[in-house]
Amino acid sequence: xxxxxxxxxxxxxxxxxxxxxxxxxxxxxxxxxxxxxxxxxxxxxxxxxxxxxxxxxxxxxxxxxxxxxxxxxxxxxxxxxxxxxxxxxxxxxxxxxxxxxxxxxxxxxxxxxxxxxxxxxxxxxxxxxxxxxxxxxxxxxxxxxxxxxxxxxxxxxxxxxxxxxxxxxxxxxxxxxxxxxxxxxxxxxxxxxxxxxxxxxxxxxxxxxxxxxxxxxxxxxxxxxxxxxxxxxxxxxxxxxxxxxxxxxxxxxxxxxxxxxxxxxxxxxxxxxxxxxxxxxxxxxxxxxxxxxxxxxxxxxxxxxxxxxxxxxxxxxxxxxxxxxxxxxxxxxxxxxxxxxxxxxxxxxxxxxxxxxxxxxxxxxxxxxxxxxxxxxxxxxxxxxxxxxxxxxxxxxxxxxxxxxxxxxxxxxxx
Amino acid sequence: xxxxxxxxxxxxxxxxxxxxxxxxxxxxxxxxxxxxxxxxxxxxxxxxxxxxxxxxxxxxxxxxxxxxxxxxxxxxxxxxxxxxxxxxxxxxxxxxxxxxxxxxxxxxxxxxxxxxxxxxxxxxxxxxxxxxxxxxxxxxxxxxxxxxxxxxxxxxxxxxxxxxxxxxxxxxxxxxxxxxxxxxxxxxxxxxxxxxxxxxxxxxxxxxxxxxxxxxxxxxxxxxxxxxxxxxxxxxxxxxxxxxxxxxxxxxxxxxxx
Numbered sequence: 001x002x003x004x005x006x007x008x009x010x011x012x013x014x015x016x017x018x019x020x021x022x023x024x025x026x027x028x029x030x031x032x033x034x035x036x037x038x039x040x041x042x043x044x045x046x047x048x049x050x051x052x053x054x055x056x057x058x059x060x061x062x063x064x065x066x067x068x069x070x071x072x073x074x075x076x077x078x079x080x081x082x083x084x085x086x087x088x089x090x091x092x093x094x095x096x097x098x099x100x101x102x103x104x105x106x107x108x109x110x111x112x113x114x115x116x117x118x119x120x121x122x123x124x125x126x127x128x129x130x131x132x133x134x135x136x137x138x139x140x141x142x143x144x145x146x147x148x149x150x151x152x153x154x155x156x157x158x159x160x161x162x163x164x165x166x167x168x169x170x171x172x173x174x175x176x177x178x179x180x181x182x183x184x185x186x187x188x189x190x191x192x193x194x195x196x197x198x199x200x201x202x203x204x205x206x207x208x209x210x211x212x213x214x215x216x217x218x219x220x221x222x223x224x225x226x227x228x229x230x231x232x233x234x235x236x237x238x239x240x241x242x243x244x245x246x247x248x249x250x251x252x253x254x255x256x257x258x259x260x261x262x263x264x265x266x267x268x269x270x271x272x273x274x275x276x277x278x279x280x281x282x283x284x285x286x287x288x289x290x291x292x293x294x295x296x297x298x299x300x301x302x303x304x305x306x307x308x309x310x311x312x313x314x315x316x317x318x319x320x321x322x323x324x325x326x327x328x329x330x331x332x333x334x335x336x337x338x339x340x341x342x343x344x345x346x347x348x349x350x351x352x353x354x355x356x357x358x359x360x361x362x363x364x365x366x367x368x369x370x371x372x373x374x375x376x377x378x379x380x381x382x383x384x385x386x387x388x389x390x391x392x393x394x395x396x397x398x399x400x401x402x403x404x405x406x407x408x409x410x411x412x413x414x415x
Numbered sequence: 416x417x418x419x420x421x422x423x424x425x426x427x428x429x430x431x432x433x434x435x436x437x438x439x440x441x442x443x444x445x446x447x448x449x450x451x452x453x454x455x456x457x458x459x460x461x462x463x464x465x466x467x468x469x470x471x472x473x474x475x476x477x478x479x480x481x482x483x484x485x486x487x488x489x490x491x492x493x494x495x496x497x498x499x500x501x502x503x504x505x506x507x508x509x510x511x512x513x514x515x516x517x518x519x520x521x522x523x524x525x526x527x528x529x530x531x532x533x534x535x536x537x538x539x540x541x542x543x544x545x546x547x548x549x550x551x552x553x554x555x556x557x558x559x560x561x562x563x564x565x566x567x568x569x570x571x572x573x574x575x576x577x578x579x580x581x582x583x584x585x586x587x588x589x590x591x592x593x594x595x596x597x598x599x600x601x602x603x604x605x606x607x608x609x610x611x612x613x614x615x616x617x618x619x620x621x622x623x624x625x626x627x628x629x630x631x632x633x634x635x636x637x638x639x640x641x642x643x644x645x646x647x648x649x650x651x652x653x654x655x656x657x658x659x660x661x662x663x664x665x666x667x668x669x670x671x672x673x
Binding site for chain 1 (some may be wrong): 428432439440443444508511514670671
């Protein structure tokens with residue numbers, strides 16, 4: 001038995017009819033008008049495209065991937081709710097799915113009544129529920145509320161009760177869809193403890209999660225689904241890293257496309273007297289290529305194209321970086337830095353080179369301005385571009401991420 | 416068909432749990448609570464009795480009792496179809512997120528309405544006593560008539576619940592068809608009121624045959640006409656077979672269609 005995989009999936013393909021996704025149901029009318037309409041391959045959306053996997057008994061597999069990559073569909077096929085179009089999914093043992101907590105709860109019924117209802121739906125007999133009833137109530141932590149109608153519960157209480165029933169089904173294989181994300185801190189700890197208990201009891205767990213920290217903690221193996229295909233599979237740290245890089249790459253592409261699509265500058269607010277017009281703003285990496293995602297600690301270049309429409313004196317160019325929360329990360333201008341622009345050409349490009357972008361991970365917004373030394377605005381643009389900073393560990397806080405290192409030494413010695 | 420029904424039997428605890436949920440949940444939170452199970456048919460009877468014995472003045476002894484005899488099973492039948500047509504589409508997370516023998520959902524609607532019907536029978540009997548209509552041994556025929564009626568209703572409900580997943584218009588169409596069907600069935604009027612030329616047509620209406628059979632066992636105190644009833648029973652089984660085949664062939668796609 002231990003030789004056999006608990007879950008075995010081979011060449012799994014799942015398509016959804018596109019028509020259905022558009023909520024364009026077949027009606028009597030369409031049926032009468034086009035009764036023999038043929039459906040070509042273009043009418044289908046392939047959600048899972050040849051997925052293979054094998055989970056040994058007692059191990060924990062996590063599925064990660066962007067929204068719409070097919071994670072939940074895969075889980076639903078494993079649970080037997082969806083049918084595969086091609087390939088096979090075989091699950092050995094009693095399955096309990098934490099895809100929907102509290103399925104079949106009736107709002108007017110008490111927690112007690114709903115435990116029996118939900119337990120029956122999940123496949124427990126009345127005796128089995130009775131035997132576990134105290135455990136379920138204790139685990140849910142609802143106390144006296146167990147006699148109150150479920151409609152009076154807070155959403156957290158509702159989820160706790162649903163979870164308490166589901167984990168007491170005593171499954172061989174547990175399918176978990178993003179449940180760790182609901183509930184408060186204490187509940188999250190309880191979930192973790194329960195998952196750990198399941199693991200130590202040698203049960204097989206398949207979890208879908210966006211919480212990469214939790215994934216790293218629990219999973220023995222991770223698969224990354226991308227567009228219905230397995231993009232990477234194996235060691236959690238390795239797959240998570242590959243996934244993170246993949247996401248950054250995609251965001252960068254999207255950002256670049258957006259920047260190219262914007263022929264005109266789209267500033268949140270723009271004002272000024274118009275003697276100088278800023279015609280383009282670009283964010284560049286060390287090779288001079290435009291990007292929307294940059295790595296912390298690496299160079300960033302800001303280029304501003306301008307045109308002088310009317311004679312000006314004391315022209316100053318300025319740049320400011322804000323976090324997405326609106327905190328000013330850094331701001332300066334050519335005047336403050338003591339740069340004499342003299343008699344600038346009527347048309348040209350100003351370039352600011354930041355040698356090391358020492359910012360913590362996150363989204364940042366860029367303001368650029370052309371103004372006079374006395375502050376008179378010629379052309380002032382706020383939030384004219386946004387970019388992402390990546391790299392380094394996630395979780396460090398603040399705005400500034402200086403290059404740093406730690407060391408430790410006994411008293412008397414210098415570290 | 417056998418596996419479909421045996422699965423239903425296997426999950427009878429579930430079937431029963433959901434039926435009680437349906438029955439209890441229906442009136443939970445209302446002032447009269449479960450009393451509505453009895454109040455509803457009484458009020459319905461009041462309305463029809465007012466219209467047909469006071470305004471229309473149908474000439475017949477014990478008309479109210481007669482009408483009630485046919486009306487109660489009709490309410491069971493039409494509510495089952497009306498509610499059952501949406502059983503899968505309104506099943507929500509039970510269909511899309513839980514692995515579940517889906518035929519339980521329409522079966523629950525039928526069963527809940529059937530239990531409701533049985534619970535309203537004491538009212539009917541009270542009416543019999545009050546109006547001096549006699550009970551006879553032919554009452555035992557009720558079990559046979561009700562059995563046929565139950566199979567017929569479940570078959571149609573199963574079919575409609577599956578059809579409604581793919582054609583959402585089903586639910587709306589059935590509501591209107593049931594109104595027509597109701598008036599074509601001799602519930603509010605005795606068969607004698609139907610013109611001779613149309614009377615043979617009644618025998619093409621299974622609901623009419625069932626209603627007449629209920630009239631026989633309850634009201635007239637005689638055994639039902641076995642021939643037509645056997646015909647309806649055969650039809651019900653054929654219908655059930657068709658419904659099961661269609662349902663089983665399509666149920667894998669219910670989750671993604673909802």
